[in-house]
Amino acid sequence: MRRLSCLLVPGSRMGAHCAWRATFPTGPQGKVAKVYVDVDPEKNSAQVLGDLAGLKAAR
Secondary structure (H helix, E strand, O other): OOOOEEEEOOOOOOOEEEEOOEEOOEOOOOOEOOOEEOOOHHHHHHHHHHHHHHHHHHO
């Protein structure tokens, strides 16, 4: 299930604008190294840094 961040906008046709968060870290050649969907903003940076360290060690 995706978590949505929604903002009610008075006067808009839809009544709300919603967005979900995703993170796409890239490697040195510009290729996507990993995809994170439905991320928790409070935990995402630590998760990405840990995974990037693991990817770097595997090289």
